[in-house]
Amino acid sequence: MSKTLKYAYYPGCASQAITKEANSTTRKIAEILGIELHDMPKANCCGAGLLTDYDYGLYIALNARIFAQAENMGMDIMTICSTCLMVMSTANRDLRNNPELFKKTNEILAAAGIRYNGTVKIKQLLWVLVEDYGLENLKKKVKTPLKNLYAAPFYGCHSLRPSDALGFEDPERPWSLEAVIASLGAEPVEYGGKTKCCGFQVDLVREDVAVEMTGKRLLDAKMQGGACMVTPCPFCHINLDNYQGMAEKKNNQKINMPVFHLSQLVGLALGMTAEELELSRHLVSAMDVLREANLIV
């Protein structure tokens, strides 16, 4: 690669707390790959969609505050959360398409001494690996090809839709996650529910519905031969991993499907150990699956 990749790094709130292993492993793989991640200590929460349900203008202004910081850093934003990706991309699209909104938002920001000029792009780790870093370059860095690992890709909702705001790939036929899995030497598993909802948004509102959805996605992947799942989103991870026990109870069967953050699967292929990948932080252990695939002893 001719030029060093640099991003204003926005891990999102979940990855700084409940799924902080996604954050730490992203930092580690970025270091190995030579991607510069620059912290944004002033960055606020994107609102995870909930601020939109309260006040649209506030949601847009708080997101524009994040973009303005990246703009000042002279970098595009890279996040590791699909919900942050969707929420920020939607705000950025609306600001781009609506001059009146753009003006009013900057009037709000001016009270805090901030201005956003509309130049920032929002990306997620998955896109950075595929488009900016390149799969051929990624393959060259693989130390431990993940042979015999049958990994079911789970896109979820917010890394694909709404496509007019995200604009990376066709949500009907996504390919990027499979491409990364294959580049790491693992076998991507095709199954029906990979672009559907994990249920996270209603975990606290309708837990029964959330668990129903989580169970369906897990069982679907298992039925098609997935030994593990991999997701680019920490919220999907919360449901697929933390809520798996509840899904097992509801479906009255053992599922036992370990779920990797995208950064962990990449890290595994780059030669990182189970400790470095912080796999013990998952509720469903990945150890048996990795042992079976001869990836750990």
Next chain:
Amino acid sequence: MGKGICMPFLQAYDLEAREGMTVLDALHVIKDEHDGTLAFRMSCRSAICGSCAVNINGFPKLACKTQIVPEYKKTNAIVVEPLSNHRVIKDLIVDFNPFWDKINKIEPWLNREAAISGQPSAFSKKDILRINNSGKCILCGCCNAVCNALEADRDFIGPAALAKAWRFTGDVREVGKKKRLELLSKEHGIWDCVRCVHCTQYCPKDVAPLQAIERLRANAMKEDILDNHGAKHVESMVDSVKRTGRLDEAAMTFKTLGFLRSLGMIPFGIKLEMHGKMPFPLIFPAIEGMDEVKKIYEEAEKKKSGVRRQKSEDTG
């Protein structure tokens, strides 16, 4: 298996596709030349009537608006199936009764002051734009067919009815706004949407049902209809970001569920903590530059009525 009932199956037909040919054209060719028993709904052929919605290669689309060649290029196949999330009656025809029941539930008519009923009333361009998107709905059922919440809970009112609900709730002439929002805030209503964005992605008329749901939610909160987990969840987020600039998971769980239901989460919390995952609220540091965040909150509050949405230039 009862008489005349069989398991669903796929039937293959070979036909020549020319440039510009739609899936509906193809269905007609099949019916005319291959299989006269093939059943499907259609009427206008112009993406106006909404009757020919079917699943095409796994996603709901209007057969009359979907061209064969580009669709075929994507997958090397054209698989046409009845709309998902609906009971099949025959071939591509599904039972729309549950769909109409949901639409009827939101009372799809305008409640006006008795005094002005029957009289024309002023309705500005701004007033129309506010509900314009929802008014574009052709009741085709594509959104309900992909709705992930409806798939998990058949009683969910669904995006089509909620888009229609905004058409009337957001109408400045409507006098029953608060009552509507109270009904919609109950279980199976606005707060059961899982924000999967499928409805907005697959609507063939750009109705953007998710946006209608967000507006209904924001209006319900403005009307102080806060005694439900959905509104409490949003309130806790608004408060968390205002206090710390971040999403404080533990505090949000507590505020959303209340004291008693939070107690029920303790075993789950212990399980999380065994893996070092329990997010404790007390050690949650605020972001840098909280003064800016506070200023933005104040300023946005002042301007609340002035910030307009993109698609229908709505004020709220």
